Amino acid sequence: MMKIGSIINGKERNEQNRKTLDINNPYNHETVGTIALASSDDLNDAVESSFDTFHHKMKAMPAHKRGDILRKAADLLEENADDFVQTITAEAGKPIKHSQAEVQRSVQILRFASEQAKNINGEVIPMDAAIGGEHRMGLVTRKALGVVGAITPFNFPLNLSLHKLAPAIAAGNTIVFKPAEKTPISAYKLTKLLHNAGLPEGALNLVLGTGEETGDPLVKHEKVHKISFTGSLPVGKIIQKTAGFKKITLELGSNSPNIIFEDATIKEAATELVKGAFAFSGQVCISAQRIYVQKAIYDTFLEEYTQLTNALQLGDPFDVETDIGPMISEDEAKRAKQWIDDAVEKGAKIETGGERNGSTLTPTIMTNVDKNMKIIAEEVFAPIVSVIPFDTEEEVIEFANDSIYGLQAGVFTKDIDRAIRVADRLEVGGVWINEISTYRQDNHPYGGVKQSGIGREGVKYAVEDMTEMKFIGIKLKG
Numbered sequence: 001m002m003k004i005g006s007i008i009n010g011k012e013r014n015e016q017n018r019k020t021l022d023i024n025n026p027y028n029h030e031t032v033g034t035i036a037l038a039s040s041d042d043l044n045d046a047v048e049s050s051f052d053t054f055h056h057k058m059k060a061m062p063a064h065k066r067g068d069i070l071r072k073a074a075d076l077l078e079e080n081a082d083d084f085v086q087t088i089t090a091e092a093g094k095p096i097k098h099s100q101a102e103v104q105r106s107v108q109i110l111r112f113a114s115e116q117a118k119n120i121n122g123e124v125i126p127m128d129a130a131i132g133g134e135h136r137m138g139l140v141t142r143k144a145l146g147v148v149g150a151i152t153p154f155n156f157p158l159n160l161s162l163h164k165l166a167p168a169i170a171a172g173n174t175i176v177f178k179p180a181e182k183t184p185i186s187a188y189k190l191t192k193l194l195h196n197a198g199l200p201e202g203a204l205n206l207v208l209g210t211g212e213e214t215g216d217p218l219v220k221h222e223k224v225h226k227i228s229f230t231g232s233l234p235v236g237k238i239i240q241k242t243a244g245f246k247k248i249t250l251e252l253g254s255n256s257p258n259i260i261f262e263d264a265t266i267k268e269a270a271t272e273l274v275k276g277a278f279a280f281s282g283q284v285c286i287s288a289q290r291i292y293v294q295k296a297i298y299d300t301f302l303e304e305y306t307q308l309t310n311a312l313q314l315g316d317p318f319d320v321e322t323d324i325g326p327m328i329s330e331d332e333a334k335r336a337k338q339w340i341d342d343a344v345e346k347g348a349k350i351e352t353g354g355e356r357n358g359s360t361l362t363p364t365i366m367t368n369v370d371k372n373m374k375i376i377a378e379e380v381f382a383p384i385v386s387v388i389p390f391d392t393e394e395e396v397i398e399f400a401n402d403s404i405y406g407l408q409a410g411v412f413t414k415d416i417d418r419a420i421r422v423a424d425r426l427e428v429g430g431v432w433i434n435e436i437s438t439y440r441q442d443n444h445p446y447g448g449v450k451q452s453g454i455g456r457e458g459v460k461y462a463v464e465d466m467t468e469m470k471f472i473g474i475k476l477k478g
């Protein structure tokens with residue numbers, strides 16, 4: 001069992017007298033590690049170290065060197081992939097095949113960032129477009145911001161951390177990294193890996209602690225220039241209020257809609273949506289939560305979908321055959337079960353699932369639902385999906401948009417005109433056609449509208465959000 005502490009300027013702080021927090025495997029509740037919590041002095045030291053390193057080292061580091069560090073980190077992660085896979089499964093309870101996919105994607109993020117570091121381009125403005133602007137030249141360059149506070153959730157502890165760390169390094173920023181307190185071990189190993197890849201130690205400082213004690217003062221610290229946060233809507237709202245003048249990126253929750261028109265291939269849509277709704281027990285921000293099916297194919301789809309769902313293997317996340325492991329905690333599984341009970345009281349029907357055993361909830365399909373139920377109106381973040389019939393294109397667009405959230409959606413149809421029409425009108429940050437809402441690649445713009453967030457990730461787009469424009473004008477001798 002590991003005892004780990006914050007890493008500040010390359011030194012680990014895990015002395016005996018500190019308050020600690022145990023990290024437990026959510027499936028068998030075995031303790032997999034203990035963290036020594038950061039104090040307020042540690043947090044302050046971390047920010048000072050990042051601030052100092054930005055001004056004395058990172059600002060002067062050329063793009064090719066930042067690219068090299070990120071490429072070396074990708075190679076190291078690839079070499080140590082299995083250790084990270086085991087760590088994610090141990091601390092998050094993620095089925096091992098999904099942890100493997102997460103690590104593979106993380107290697108790619110580092111490679112994308114390595115390439116992006118060398119492609120942060122500016123612009124030349126045609127100054128003579130303005131009357132009197134003749135004999136002037138206008139240059140737009142992009143500058144690093146300074147210290148980025150990166151705050152991350154438990155559900156993709158490696159991938160979503162790298163969606164902040166890798167672009168921040170590519171852009172030449174320094175980072176104070178506050179990972180989820182439930183999954184800090186992969187964050188700790190990632191920090192060491194980036195230092196081993198050649199990143200100056202003060203360019204990445206790790207602070208381990210709870211949201212209230214460590215995250216909140218990081219958000220408020222005056223020497224932090226940007227907060228990049230991925231997590232829940234309630235915390236996102238607090239950060240928006242407390243961050244002051246800092247730039248912020250908020251990647252928040254969703255209740256993603258998926259729409260299946262009568263001309264779609266039912267088997268394909270049903271097969272993909274089983275993964276889309278139940279991967280990592282639905283604890284994915286773009287998990288398929290609302291499936292709208294056109295009435296002519298509703299019964300056939302529901303039958304096929306229920307059969308496929310019933311074939312999922314439940315069990316130990318370390319078993320390669322396991323599709324569904326535990327939720328992150330027993331409390332979360334209880335909360336999800338209560339939401340099912342609440343919906344049933346209001347008239348919903350459980351087609352399959354709905355049973356809780358400790359922290360595991362069986363994959364649950366609900367029908368007869370309405371928008372006043374929490375399982376529709378809020379983010380379930382659990383293995384619960386609702387299947388809802390619809391008549392017309394106009395009606396389903398209205399249903400799908402009737403949400404405070406707007407992250408990603410899926411549309412299934414063979415009619416390309418309809419697909420584009422619907423995609424254009426859905427109020428979300430991204431739409432997949434003939435693909436599930438849950439699919440994400442790490443090189444496209446990703447982020448939400450409405451209360452799903454502010455700003456975009458996806459390496460190139462995160463780099464844009466982690467730099468700012470600087471204009472330089474030159475008056476030339478005529």
Ligand SMILES: NC(=O)c1ccc[n+]([C@@H]2O[C@H](COP(=O)([O-])OP(=O)(O)OC[C@H]3O[C@@H](n4cnc5c(N)ncnc54)[C@H](O)[C@@H]3O)[C@@H](O)[C@H]2O)c1
Nearest residue numbers: 152153154179180210211215216231232235251252253285
């Ligand atoms: N849009 C996306 O890209 C995306 C991706 C993954 C997860 N999520 C969302 O994340 C949520 C699940 O993750 P979670 O349970 O870890 O989220 P969470 O909001 O509880 O915690 C996320 C992080 O915020 C920290 N935090 C908590 N309170 C804080 C405060 N007052 N100030 C600063 N930091 C604070 C936590 O310690 C943790 O590190 C879901 O809502 C999910 O949709 C969104």
Ligand SMILES: O=C[C@H](O)CS(=O)(=O)O
Nearest residue numbers: 155156159284285286440
């Ligand atoms: O949980 C939401 C994440 O954005 C999913 S992914 O890691 O980007 O696939």
